[in-house]
Amino acid sequence: MCRLCLIGLISAGAAGTGAQSPSASVVLIGLDGFHPSYLERPSSPHLRDLARSGVRARWLIPVFPTLTFPNFYSMATGLYPDHHGIVSNTMVDSDLGHFAPRDSAAMHDPRW
Numbered sequence: 001m002c003r004l005c006l007i008g009l010i011s012a013g014a015a016g017t018g019a020q021s022p023s024a025s026v027v028l029i030g031l032d033g034f035h036p037s038y039l040e041r042p043s044s045p046h047l048r049d050l051a052r053s054g055v056r057a058r059w060l061i062p063v064f065p066t067l068t069f070p071n072f073y074s075m076a077t078g079l080y081p082d083h084h085g086i087v088s089n090t091m092v093d094s095d096l097g098h099f100a101p102r103d104s105a106a107m108h109d110p111r112w
Contacts, residue, residue, distance in 0.1 A: 029050065030068070032068045068089075096112065
């Protein structure tokens with residue numbers, strides 16, 4: 001399955017100047033199971049616009065081969081699973097306990 005990631009850099013006050021603003025933000029849009037050729041289809045004009053105005057990844061070498069969440073978290077933070085603790089879509093917090101997407105109680109707990 002191919003994953004496509006679009007990364008858009010939004011910088012308040014620095015747009016078009018080439019300067020990096022202290023309030024700059026990175027917005028990561030990750031589309032799981034979205035084949036890159038789908039961007040060229042007529043039904044994806046807004047995604048095409050985002051890709052044109054931001055940065056578009058040509059490919060991804062996953063940090064955790066088949067699972068989405070650890071990969072997206074690594075892209076957003078720059079950390080590998082051994083440093084962010086999300087392995088196999090699960091994580092443990094000393095206060096909150098164990099989180100896994102298949103655990104409905106954890107999924108509905110807003111503290112996560």
